[in-house]
Amino acid sequence: MSSTDLDLENIPSIDLQTFTHASVSKQGDKYWFFEKSEESFPGQTFGLEISRILYHTESPFQxxxxxxSTTFGNVLVLNGIVQCTEKDEFAYQELITHLPIMSHPSPKKVLVIGGGDCGVIRELVKHVEDNTVESITMVEIDDMVIKLSTKFLPNMAKYHNHPKVxxxxxxxxxxxxxxxxKFDVIITDSSDPEGPxxxxxxxxxxxxLLNALAKKGIVIMQSSENIWLNIDYLKDLLVKARIVFKNVAYSQCYMPSYTSGQLGLVIATNDEEKTLQTPLRRFSEEKExxxxxxxxxxxxxxxxxxPKWAKNKLDL
Amino acid sequence: MSSTDLDLENIPSIDLQTFTHASVSKQGDKYWFFEKSEESFPGQTFGLEISRILYHTESPFQxxxxxxSTTFGNVLVLNGIVQCTEKDEFAYQELITHLPIMSHPSPKKVLVIGGGDCGVIRELVKHVEDNTVESITMVEIDDMVIKLSTKFLPNMAKYHNHPKVxxxxxxxxxxxxxxxxKFDVIITDSSDPEGPxxxxxxxxxxxxLLNALAKKGIVIMQSSENIWLNIDYLKDLLVKARIVFKNVAYSQCYMPSYTSGQLGLVIATNDEEKTLQTPLRRFSEEKExxxxxxxxxxxxxxxxxxPKWAKNKLDL
Known part of the structure; x- marks a missing residue:
């Protein structure tokens, strides 16, 4: 369905017992979501017990x-892959946002590609309130994700109408x-390569990205992988980044709801002087x-x- | 059965299609192991696809x-909880061993409590070969685990007959x-609190532990938890440790096969001068x-x- 047909005030309830979806199965008297991908992470799965199905649709994109869920709050899944859970979403949203922002001397103009759950915007608004970020442009292909997030992930999707957005x-x-x-920071908060x-x-x-970047600008993107899952793919992704950017680094976020409990971020700039690993700006412990x-x-x-083997393998 | 009845040369094959176990279930035409605990981590599960059941028994202890598994190598499970997989076991074995060893000025006598898969011993032998560790005492309650590990985890259980062990x-x-x-380092590599x-x-x-520790000795143990799972339990465990030890720290290991992709380690000493977070001894990058x-x-x-919230909550 398309987003114009979506009436957030009158969402019909879904009967879990008759609901069918490739990611949902019954075990005993309980219903579970299982994240599985024969292609990306064969032989392993993360499961969350479902208490209610809140919404399901095929948008034009995904x-x-x-x-x-019974213990992770509400969960957003795109093409069978967990995008965020209310329990641990802040880990990823904070790291992908504050790594580049705190590494840049004056991140005034920020671009977000994707990010439909609006968690990155929420984090960026903290720097608007701090008089650092002056404008946020967010480009999301699927407004169904934004609308549904305002309804079901209200702690994430609350600033898409902010005057600076x-x-x-x-x-x-x-x-x-x-x-x-030209932007000072560009954050690509996309879903995984399978799909849009x-x-x-x-x-x-x-x-x-480089073309839309101001001088000394910084880009960051989720890698869709981690060191345990497919380190060869990651190595290849870093090689691609290094073709374009002179200064490329790789960071990991550790949180339970992503495959293997961790997700990598690729961060890059053409400012060769910059040490991306060390924040340029710091808040006091109290403000943090x-x-x-x-x-x-x-x-x-x-x-x-x-870990030593991954550092060596990725030439970091 | 008891370990004396165990004939490692003639282990009968097990038919997966007729095998029954609380942790094993069929999904479509595939068989999966699911790690579940209503008590310790309700509502979430990690699953591994099974290619063959290699062994199952009720020992006198567990x-x-x-x-x-199809993608994680052989997997050892005690009371339904993954202890190690061939794919990622080195992460935990290395961290729990080398954190205290590299923090101690002269770790000559080392005690291991538990550790039946013998992975910690394998790591300690590296320091025997380096002329640092002189003796390793390992106290394991269940010799079935050791014997089975020599058979099914041969890369882990290979030094239990080492002359220094x-x-x-x-x-x-x-x-x-x-x-x-009195020992310089004591490593508690136990299973989780449920069970022996x-x-x-x-x-x-x-x-x-303190009573068996030499002056300036260091202890380390797995916490059976991580910050996402049960931070109140962890806080309580650290409080208990601080009743006995003046200097207590908490470290995390990040690996896919443990619940939530991470496991905490409690490390402690009565040496108040020591900064456990900084290794006292370092090898060259090449030797590492x-x-x-x-x-x-x-x-x-x-x-x-x-993460900030966990650091604050645990008073670290």
Whole structure:
């Protein structure tokens, strides 16, 4: 269905007992969501017990499933892959946002590609309130995700109408090809390469990012992988990034609801002087505790430290 | 069955299609192991696809299941909880061993409580070969685990007959009550509190550890928890440790096969001068790459860095 048909006030309830979906199965008298992918992570799965199915649709872009879990709060699933759970979403949202923002001397103009759950915007607004970030442009292809997030992930999707946010419903790839604007920070918060986000994991995408980046700007993107899952793919992704950017680093976020309990982020800039592993700006411990749950200047640096074998394999 | 009845040369094959176990279920035409615990981690599960059941028994102490997975190698499961998989076991074995060893100025006498898969011994032997560790005493209650590990985890269980290893098949708790020996490092590599290891998570156990510890000695134990799972339990465990030890720290290991993709380690000493977060001894990067896959001096320090909320909650 399309988003214009979506009536958030009158969402019909779904009977779990008759609901069918490739990711949902019954075990004993309980219903479970299982994240499985023969291609991306064969032989392993993460499961969450379902208490209620909140919504399911095929949007023009992807399969969208939202359920209430028994212990992780509400869960957003795109094409069978967990995007966020209310329990641990702050980990990823904070790391992908504050790594580049706190590494940049003056991140005034920020672009978000994807990010339909609006968690990254929520984090960026903290820096608007701090008089650092002046404008946020978010380009999301699927406004169903935004609308459904306002309903079912209200702690995430609350600032898409913020006066400093310019929300555009269109293809991020196309936007980057056409824009003449230059941004200080570009955050690609996409879904995984299977589906509409496939183009985001190619050399050409890094070139488009560079083209839209102000001098000394910083880009960050989720890698869709981690060191345990497919380190060869990661190595290849870093090689692609290094074709375009002179300074490329790799950070990991550790949270239970992502495959293997961790997800990698690729961060890059053409500023060769910059040490991305060390934040350029720091808040006091007290302020960190007020505005962050996951991020801190210590976490910033530690997130780049990889196990010995992975560090060697990725030439980091 | 008891270990004396175990004939490693003639292990009967098990038919997966007729095998029944609380942790094993069929989905479509595939068989999966699911790690579930209503008590310890309700509503979430980690699953591994099974290619063959290698062994199953009820020892006098616990339920032992060993299977070959399609993508994680052989897997040892005690009382339904994954102890190690061939794919990622080195992460935990290296961190729990090298954190205390590399923090101690001269770790000559080492005691291992538990550790039946013999992975910790394998790691300790690296320091014997380095002329640092002089003797290793290992006290494991269940010799079935050791014997089965020699058969099914041959890369882990290969040094229990090493000339510097004194292997004792008995209750670790009882051993500590009776021993008059003093150790420089004590590693508690137990299973989780449900089962024979329950006593290892109490104040009294920390007192026994202190009693068997040489001056400036260091203890480490797996916490059976992580910050996402049950942070109140962890807080309580650290409080218990601080009743006995003046200097207590908490480190996390990040690996896919443990619940939530991470497992905490409690490390403690009465040496108030020591900064456990910084290794006292370091190898060259080259030597680190030769003898370690997970550990490095960088990983040592980074493993203690927790997300802001967890650091605050645990008073670290």
């Amino acid at each position: 399969d969208i499933l939202i359920f209430e 310019n929300l555009r419903i269109e293809d991020g790839f196309k936007f980057l090809k056409e824009t003449t604007e 986000a496939e183009e985001f994991f190619q050399v050409n995408y890094f070139k488009l 505790s007020q505005i962050f749950q996951y991020y801190s200047s210590e976490i910033h640096s530690a997130s780049f430290v990889l | 339920d032992i299941l060993i299977f070959e 004194n292997l004792r098949i008995e209750d670790g708790f009882k051993f500590l009550k009776e021993t008059t020996e 290891a329950e006593e290892f998570f109490q104040v009294n156990y920390f007192k026994l 790459s030769q003898i370690f896959q997970y550990y490095s001096s960088e990983i040592h320090s980074a493993s203690f860095v927790l």
